[in-house]
Amino acid sequence: MTKTNAADDARGAGLGRLRRAVGFWGLMFISLGSIIGSGWLLGALTTAVIAGPASLVSWVLASVMLAVLALVHAELGAAYPVAGGTARFPFFAFGPVVGFTAGWMSWLRSVLIAPIEVEATLSYCDRIGWVRDQVRILHPDGTLTAWGLLIASCFMLLFTLINIVGVKLLAATNSITVVFKTAVPLLTVAVLLSLVFHASNFTAGGGFAPYGAHGVFAALPAGVVFAFLGFEQAIQLAGEARDPQRDVSRAVIVAMAIGTAVYLLLEIAFIAALDPAAVAHGWANPVGKGDFGPYATLATAVGAGWLASILYVDAVVSPAGTGLVYLAGATRLAYAMGREQLLPRPMARVSRRGIPVVSVLLAFVVGEIAFLPFPSWKALVSLVTSAAAVMYAYAPVALYALRVRDGDRPRPYRLPAWRVLGPAGFVFADLIFYWSGYEADWKLGFTIVLGLAVFAGSRLATPATERRALRWRPALWVWPWLAGLVLIGRFGRYGGVRSLPEWWDLLIVIVFSLVIYYAAVRMAVSADAVDAAVTAEAEGESEPRPPAA
Template sequence: MSTTRAGGPAATKVPDTGLKRNIGFIGLMWASAGSIIGSGWLYGADKGIIQAGPAAIFSWIIGGAAILVLALVHAELGGLYPIAGGTARFPHLAFGGVAGASFGWFSWLQAVTVSPIEVSAMIGYLSSYVPFAKGWLDDKTGVLTAPGLVAAVVIMIVFVAINFLSVKALANTNSAATWWKIGVPVFAILVLALFSFHGSNFGGGDGFAPQGLKGVLAAMPNAGIIFALLGFEQADQLAGESANPRRDIPRAVIGSVVIGLVIYLALQIVFIAAIPTSKMSGSWAHIGAQFLTGPFALVATAAGLAWLAAILYIDAVISPGGTGLIYFTATSRVSYGLSKNGYFPRIFEAVTNRGVPWFGLIAAWFIGCLCFLPFPSWQSLVGLITSASVLMYAGAPLAFGAFRKRLPDVERPYKLPGGQVLAPIAFIVANLIIMWTGWTTDWQLGVAIILGYVVIVLNRVLRLNSTPIHLDWKAAQWLPVYLIGLGLIVLFSDWGPLKNPPITFGWDILVVAVFSLGIYYWAINVAVSREEIERITEETAVRMEEDELMSEPGPAH
């Protein structure tokens, strides 16, 4: 159902039926910014200095640049195809069913695990500050106790209840929470800079960069820096409910990353400078360990700013809570999109009369609660989420390249300058971050990927969704080589378990870059044809229109 206008063909529009298009630019940007400003700001600065010392400042800069490149790619895609669960569905349009199912699963896996990690962060701060929450968290291990698990489940129920009020109510709730979430860290930055700034701290400990370049790079995934910057794609996930997606989605995606990076970078600087000189003995790992349970609140207390610490403890509940809330929304929209593509059971498309995918919300709650059992702490989930997120993001540059090659003359509301260069760079960056996460996390991600394929296969075998799937194995021939090849590079690199790896530090970056470029150009050259992209889009649109007619109320009786 392509349409044309002056200046060339227009992008194929895929209207998602059943979802209400009533979110404006502020709601979209706050959805992304609210996801970025979560528990990461409460923990990232402290874990950054433990990993890299004051050189963690460069970890934030490099990490922010990497995420911004990925966000720019998403901005063009989000404007071109403003569809619900866009991140999960771009590879489907470009490479067909096999690639679409794979990257869709990566997207859902990432989204469904964020709410539990944010709830864990909330409970961690509550247990150390609120009397009735004492005992919810084991002080020595940081693991949720039985009462803590009950509290976590209840908080997750509250998130579901707010989402059921409708997406408009959610956007209003999240916008209010995001104003607070952004205001508190900015206020903390100003107060600490004015009342407790010790410039000499940057040369203290065991040096500015005790672990060198490797420490700077490792801090991005392992100190939670990349995790902290995740979330810009929420505007893409809500594209099916945007009032003006072609205008608002690119601005919302780019704006949220800029806001997040500026705040996080300033937080890292003032955190280092605010540490009292009496706490500056020993290595940076030792210095940071003194503030593990509540970094900024403890630094404020040590600096004699108890009133600021009280505000930060309150924010330690609101900020993760707001992020957890919006990720419930994202998870249900991703599962909605995956069902539309035929990968998940058809029941995930069920919506309430307010346009809320109710089964997707319940499934997100159930799986999220299960995550508390094998991963009962904030730290135990962060590495897995980072790798899954970046692997999900890696599908966007590939789809970007395929659309630029197959649909060169299609009108793009936002066209990324230098996209032919930035897209392969974005793909390289995503794969480097996965490598820097390390083998211990990446093999766990591999297991999760296999489980996802089992779920998708069972969905077809048991005929839980009759939507036709065009597998397009030829267009996805690069995918197994990519997944297995990247895993082998990590295994045999300096980030793997081998004592004397054949791919040493420094060379590993070159190997990943060359490998990534090979996969990138292989993928875009075997992507489905223009006619196939339009056919898949048309097929999806017709199916949605049929669903809309079937959902219209009949005559009153």
């Protein structure tokens, strides 16, 4: 036995296999359930305050940008159907160091969304009179009270227990909730548009774009991009898909199309249903100061109190369903990095049910800790959006590199015009990062440094005979890329010192991104190294596909 094979055997010993138990509908509902969460409950209000009626442009712009990134992920997920794909595609193309930075951002984003969805649920529930009278969940500024923290912990514990039971229960539970939480937004749109439509609202408070292009861009990380996050969750569970080559890409594309249609209709209904007097002189408080339940408030105002009751029920179901799925995605990412020796090996151990239990418990603990420094929905959105932008940026670079280095691999779905859409996707991700603001960006940079310390500790704990080569050269582009983005943000117009002229700042981000992109794809590992990595990671990860009934 060669030294390499011995290391691979040692690395895989005792890790167990994931079970291929999820079909197309389960995968599609997992992605759609992640997209339709707290974003629809709170996103329209948040973005309207920042951009006014031009928030519609923000939703269209975000849908186009995220659609390109979704199509990139659809090709990668079908070609490389492994668990935790957003961490492993860069690993295949650039080696362990890049794989870890991508996986760390992806894991951090996923593990923080479960608590953020719980906070959205509690924000809505606090609007119910009898709940507020009996238990004070939120402080006046929207942060959690001690009772709120206790209830939030119960939600997190429920998510954890469902994930530990098994992926089949997860998919079944999620499918039921997704049907409900997709129907409720559509019902809300139908009721509001049929009862009231104030066309004048679309030019009120200073015109269609009262805050100009800056407002449109600033609204993106304030809730718009966050609302679309989650399309890749089907890819995270590809290692548990019954027919990943056929189903993963279709699930991502269908979920993204449905989510885009729902969010555009919701924003139109929201703006049209507002009281014209509330927005005649500005958009600072379109539904009342401190109101965290905008659609329920509008439903009550137009005489549809029954709809408000349904919305309060959905305020529990929608965010809770999304939090449940994201906790699952976070555990698969930790599992993937455990298999790659980027995190301690226990992260990759699975139970007899095929569940990475240690990874599930880690996600629960970190989610609980997140309630302390980020005790409100708004406090987490920009940071999560910034992390998602970095995570998504790795995929277009990996796609281009793998097309060149591993072009003969079967690809059930192929991204059209990939030589154009690949770099475009990378630019879009970098722009989203820039628009997230310097405050979120530098904090994210600090978490990357913290992650590298975790990576170093994990590597030191791994026996020298089992360590993989780090491959520093393919990772050289990552550091100037991340440092450059933070530096541009420091002098930019979104939380920075505003030294860069308007529009020139966007041109600088675009040019910088393209330079990094084409430098990165030239640094990818060799074709043989890609093939070896894919073979080693896929072998023994999942049980064979069950025979057709």
